[in-house]
Amino acid sequence: MDECFDAVYRWFTLNGLALNPDISEAIVVGIVALDPGTRAPSALFHLPALPFLCPKVSAVRGSLWTARCLSTVTSTVCKTASQHIRALRRIRKFVTLDDSKNIAAAVVGSRLDYCNALLYGASEANINKLQRVQNSLARAALLGDTRSSATQNLADLHWLPVRDRINYKVALLTFKTLSTHRPTYLHDLL
Numbered sequence: 081m082d083e084c085f086d087a088v089y090r091w092f093t094l095n096g097l098a099l100n101p102d103i104s105e106a107i108v109v110g111i112v113a114l115d116p117g118t119r120a121p122s123a124l125f126h127l128p129a130l131p132f133l134c135p136k137v138s139a140v141r142g143s144l145w146t147a148r149c150l151s152t153v154t155s156t157v158c159k160t161a162s163q164h165i166r167a168l169r170r171i172r173k174f175v176t177l178d179d180s181k182n183i184a185a186a187v188v189g190s191r192l193d194y195c196n197a198l199l200y201g202a203s204e205a206n207i208n209k210l211q212r213v214q215n216s217l218a219r220a221a222l223l224g225d226t227r228s229s230a231t232q233n234l235a236d237l238h239w240l241p242v243r244d245r246i247n248y249k250v251a252l253l254t255f256k257t258l259s260t261h262r263p264t265y266l267h268d269l270l
């Protein structure tokens with residue numbers, strides 16, 4: 081694992097990127113290997129050299145998404161989305177309603193929806209953080225005040241609440257995998 085971190089650190093350095101291994105955590109994603117002859121599970125193996133870095137966590141653990149890392153990722157998403165919301169509020173009166181909706185949808189698509197299937201089964205606290213950001217974004221896009229109904233704003237924008245967006249994405253991925261048999265590694269698990 082140390083050799084993998086050294087290789088990643090060298091690659092980051094050569095490509096002008098910063099990586100501080102003292103405040104990063106690697107999450108090693110393990111999958112069950114299938115014996116080609118019997119298609120039965122054999123030994124658990126880890127994907128080599130694919131550490132996903134989670135900022136501000138000090139120890140390296142061999143587990144999947146830890147609650148602490150998931151909370152950190154959620155907080156980071158909320159922070160960056162809040163910056164976009166503040167920028168939208170500054171320009172909102174100068175753009176049309178359609179342009180405002182498009183900007184807001186782009187923020188939702190790039191920040192709140194990105195890899196949100198990983199949040200399936202996440203704690204209510206993490207989901208509520210993301211829901212507050214989505215509600216704030218909807219108010220900013222529609223020029224609503226703090227007393228406007230979040231449910232109505234989401235309906236006006238044709239947006240699902242965060243928990244439903246996550247469930248929809250997981251259900252869609254499952255449906256596509258079952259109907260197309262692609263990717264095979266997911267189809268075999270289903």
